[in-house]
Structures are given as structure tokens and as C-alpha cells.
Amino acid sequence: MYATIGKGRAAAMVWLLAWLLLAPVLACAKGADTRAAVLVVGDSLSAAHNIPAESGWVNLLQQRVKQQVKPVPTIVNASISGETSAGALTRLPALLARHQPSVVVIELGGNDALRGLNPAQLRGNLEKMIVASQKAGAKVLLLGIDVPPNYGPAYRQRLKEVYAGLASQYKVALLPFLLDGVALQPALMQSDGLHPTAAAQPKVLDNVWPHLKPLL
Template sequence: MKASMRRWDRRHFIVAGAAAALAGLSRAQATRPGDQSAVILVVGDSLSAEYGLKRGEGWVPLMEKRIEQQKIAARVVNASISGDTSSGGRSRLPALLSKHQPTHVVLELGANDALRGLPIQGTEDNLTAMTRAAQAAGAKVLLVGIQVPPNYGSDYTRRFAAMFRTVADKTNAALVPFLLDGVADAPDPAPLFQADRIHPNATAQPRILDNVWPQLRKLL
């Protein structure tokens, strides 16, 4: 009787151990990072908010379509607001991080700061704070740079463009140096812009996405 019980105990121990191992494996498989959908939060201004475009024509919706086509497990939250500044984005970001819990944050702000003649240092401080807040929340950050026309003066234009690199270097964030590369500096940019000559039209949006995509794809 005792020997029989000892054999049963050993068999029970082996079965229980195997079950525990399988349960642990199942939990590990269920929580692998690659199995979970990424959440990409885009915080920008009119350049990302489809200003003057039909819904679905902007580079952010086009990015959603590309993500779907490439079967990437990710969803996009576009929290861009036309006219927003880096200060406005900074004030909105904490609530957005709490609500959406993004794994990736794309920051496209600063153009309206320049249009309003705001100090570059203030814009740099805001973008730095936003980047660090997103990183502290566990998100990877892609900083999207913008450039201003030369009529702002060569010194201001140079320092404004360099600011995005400075923020990226300080925070180890990924960087798209110029959102409108190949658009604003095209040989003949007029056909790529709306009548206001500030906002790119629908024709330009695929090129804008192509400027952002390589750096974002590396982070996904």
C-alpha cells in the first residue's frame, strides 16, 4: 500500500510539474511583445490633422492603410489639432498618454510656434518635456522636424531647423529631420500645396508619409 502510494505521489508530482510548466509557457506566449498591438499616438498640428483635405487623404490615414497592408499589429490615434503649438501639445499630452497608453508617440509640432514668432528656446523646452514624458510612460518617440521659409532670416531658419536635432540628441529619440522634404523644397513646389501656399495638398501626402515611414518602421 505504501509503495503504491509512493508511485502515485511521484506520478502526481510529474504531472503537476508538467502542467505548471505548460501554464507558464502559455502565459509567456500570451505576453510576448510581438503578440500585442502597438498604439501609435500622433500629436501634431494642421500638417497632420488633414487641414483642407478630404478625410482619409492625409499622411496619417495613409499611414494607417500602410500598416494594414503590411499586416503590422498596430493602431493609430491621431490627436493632431490645426493651429496647435508646442505649448498646446505639451498641455494636452499627459491626458493623451493616460487615455491611450501608446507604445509609440509621433511628435509633429513647432511650425505654429515659428509662425507666431515664439522664442526657439521655448519650443525646444516644450518638445523636450513632451519627449521625456512619453518615454517615461513607456513609449518610443519619433520627433518630426519642420523648417521655416528663408524670409524668416537665415539665422532663425538655421537655428529652428537645428532645434529638432538638439531635442532628439538630448532625449535619444528618433528623428525625421524635415517632414516636407521633397515637397516644400521641390523644384516646383506650387502644384504640391493648397491655395494658401502653406499646407500641402492631397498629391503631396504620399511623399510626406514616405518621409516619416522609414524611421517609424524601425521603431515598430
């Protein structure tokens, strides 16, 4: 009987020791899983404005990663129509804490420009978002925007320099213009002249994909 109890205790001790040794490994694996997310923080250009949600480029991105990326990351779309860089900046800390993304895609600036915001203010907000994302352990992809020609070449150039300057300073991936090949095609733009149609969304994704794929 004593021998049986001794063996039982020995087995229990072996099991406990194995658990203690494996627990950190399992915790790391769990942490890796929770970080397998791509967080998209943007405005109406990423929020499928006035088109079916399933047609938006972010939703199409989820379908593409299922086909081309293993393990498959979860795509979290935290984009809001009408969002500004200031608004997104206030939301970002909670989003980072909740989703622990491995990649943060920042698509902002259009609404700042439409409101006539000084590009220096846009730069400051985007800079804080990049720094916060990198401190949280995420890689960053910055998606640039442009405005109609009536804003003037000087303002448009300053916007362009905001994205290029941040990408260079913080060594983040950059797509200079999200709607390249789309914005000047009337058939691919909605009647407001600002938002792509559902038919344009695959092209928008094709613009993003070469810059995002290496980060996954």
C-alpha cells in the same frame, strides 16, 4: 458519493491553480495589446487641413501598416489644426494614459514659429513631451519643420538646431524636415503656401516611413 465530491473539488483546485498561474501571462499579453498603438501628436500638417481626412498622411499610414506590419498597430491621430507645442504638452499626459502607445510621433513647431515664439521655448516644450513619452515606455519620432525664407537664416537655423539637439540628447528618431521634396513644389502645396495638397500626402508619408518603420 464522497469520492465524487473529492474528485470535483480536486478538479476545481486544479482549474483554480491553472488560472492563477496563467493570469499574469494573460495580463501581460493584454498589456502588450494595449501598447500596440502609434500616437501622432501634431498640428495641421498631420490633421489633414483643408483636404479630405482619408487623404491625410496619417490615415495613409494606417493603410500602410496593415500591409507591412504584423501585428498591426493602431494609429491614433491626436493632431489639431492650429496646435502649438504648449497646447500639445498640456494634452499629452491624458493621451499617454488613455492610449498607452508604443510609439509617439511628435510633429509640432510650425505654429510656434508663425507666432514668433522663441525657439528656446519650443525646445523646452518638445523636451518635456519627449521625456514624458519615454517615461511612459514609448519610443519617440520627432518630425522637424521649417519656415519660409523671410524669417531669416538665423531663425531657421535655430529651429533646425532645436530638433537636431533634442534627437541627439534623448536618442530619439528624427526626420529633419517633414515636407522635404514637397514644400518647394507649388503643385503640391495649397494656395496658402503652408499646407500640402491631398496629392502630396503620399510623399509626406514616404518621408516619415523610413524613420517610423524601425520603431514598430
